Amino acid sequence: MARLVAMQPRQASPWASSSSPLLPSSLSEFSGAALSISLQKRRRTWQPKGALQVTASGAKKILIMGGTRFIGVFLSRLLVKEGHQVTLFTRGKAPITQQLPGESDQDYEDFKSKILHLKGDRKDFEFVKTSLAAKGFDVIYDINGREAVEVEPILDALPKLEQFIYCSSAGVYLKSDLLPHFETDAVDPKSRHKGKLETESLLDSRGVNWTSIRPVYIYGPLNYNPVEEWFFHRLKAGRPIPVPNSGVQITQLGHVKDLARAFVTVLGNSKASKQVYNISGSKYVTFDGLARACAKGAGFPEPEIVHYNPKEFDFGKKKAFPFRDQHFFASIEKAQRELGWAPEFGLVEGLADSYNLDFGRGTFRKPADFTTDDMILGKSLVLQS
């Protein structure tokens, strides 16, 4: 009987363990060159014969709304490597570029020399309209838009826009007893993410060639949402991991580099016109399982997990756990089938990548705050005594 260690290369035997694909070493340090080559190869190999060949015909003039924080950092590098002219629209509060851990000096200098910046506040709609109209762009990547009103001036400024690619969210789906979410599922007009929905509707109503990407939870180096970071703080401190209720709730993480690749895959792709795609990891995971996966990825021993009933506590404004307390996962089949995209990071590999390039080097966005943990653990201790 085949009993294989997770990291072995894929074998022909259907009984081999392949729950974690072997990670090419070039991906453990983000190497734009390696990725763009594999992207081009992918596009060439998997276009069906006779279908409309829409390749990125020459360099595009691309504007990324945002691009200095997380997704855009990786996306902009891929686009620059592909030869496009890429501008980042930001207020300039964060540095326009930063060298990534694992990125060679040469790669960084090359990127830095090519990336352009348009300084402004996207909430200043007049400025957005005039500056974009003045410069003219072929393609917009809207990575940080939340409300439909923010998109209107962009569309007004660029009547000849070739494509508007939007970072939406799987949070728009209406909660359901039947999962995973498919792109055809009902959406929730009252959700916290209704601005994303309204933006998608606006794009559709304006007759723009739009594509919308709906990620689930994004993770990876530079994540500013404390997803994996939340677990890493506790693992490093040797603290138990407090998980609400049963811990069998299922969630889904998608690596930012895989997401960036998906964003590039839809560029100039006629199949993606007016389409929505769920983009995330290939498998889903329980809350308890995620705690264990973070430990594995970061090289910590298996953590102690403490379950608690959130109703017994008043945490005030503090968030005691980084995930919504429900099952939440989406199928990525449509993107795989129609775009020839597939995630390259398995969960443990992806968490290792995040740890090795970020938290493990001593960097994080939010300092550790164990206030809610102590409330939970304090109460558990009392019950035991």
Added chain:
Amino acid sequence: MAAAVTFAAPALPSLHSSSCSLPPLTHRSLSFVAFTSPTITKLSFHRSSRRFSSAPSTSVFSIKAAAAAADKKRVLVVNTNSGGHAVIGFYFAQQLLSSGHEVTVLTVGDESSDKMKKPPFTRFSELVSAGGKTVWGNPAQVGDIVGTAKFDVVLDNNGKDLDTVKPVADWAISAGVEQFLYISSAGIYKPLDEIPHVEGDLVKDDASHVLVEKYMAGLSFSSWAVFRPQYMIGSGNNKDCEEWFFDRIVRDRPVPIPGSGMQLTNISHVRDLSSMLSLAVENSAAANGKIFNCVSDRAVTFDGLAKLCAQAAGRELKVIHYDPKAVGIDAKKAFPFRNMHFYAEPRAAKEIMGWTSSTNLPEDLKERFDEYVKIGRDKKPMQFDIDDKILGSLKVAVTV
């Protein structure tokens, strides 16, 4: 003997990961040809043209055409005489017959057995009316039972272990059967933190089905495939599924669900399973050497299923969660599904054969409830001993 041909370019375990980028679905039939050599295409035509007088079309689309006369198969279904899987053979036989194939169903045991008084066996006359043959006997003697009859395809929907399936597989080889299909079980997957179970994932070391799967693979069938199902609903089901919920809901009884009720499972309409099997028969080259999770493409939680059953019945729902250990009962006896996340996805069937799921639980459960009432089961007197034990023990805990 024609060589086993695999059209799908990626190796099986990589179905859902990076190197397996698939041609868009709409161009699937074209791209199928793009990746196969002309000689292989001719081979498959040669096989089928041996049998039929009409010259097969050389159009590539006939690889995937629904059973035309040129592609008529002679199929033997070796069917279990009880349990959750019994209904699979029935639907598969019906679908094959309506597509114009020849079908013989060999059911284990005696035609006169009490087991034949339960569905789907009570409906076997439908198979006969549709032109199928139904026979009974011991699968170990399959050769004697079918005599000189020739078959192109055999489905073993019976054996859980090598002792039971080996005689059938060995006979099939000796009798020149080209395609061997086996109903295994998604229950052999090793439970992991990451979900769902995907084809190629680790299976339990001691699972008897695995030995069968490996044995089949080692034989020289032109085409072999393994199907791993979960739970099914559908008329003709031999084992209760949704009925367990209806029984309680129509009698205004609370529905006791172990644990949190958040456990995921996969409840498929059996027509999804038969459509997947039929697709494998009609695409034997593509299906060769593959494992298919034979399930619908949605998970439902225990609580969610209870809700959907209540909605289908148009009745109120009351769910009680309990800890089986604390109550002192065996959850296996108290609840129809295994008490854990148990969810496989049909990724291989979708990617390799372009299969699609048609299970629609809200609609399907309405139909199931209509039949439930039609046969008078809602009025049937019933005992709920285990339920009462659970509810009783919970009441005891509360009054302390």
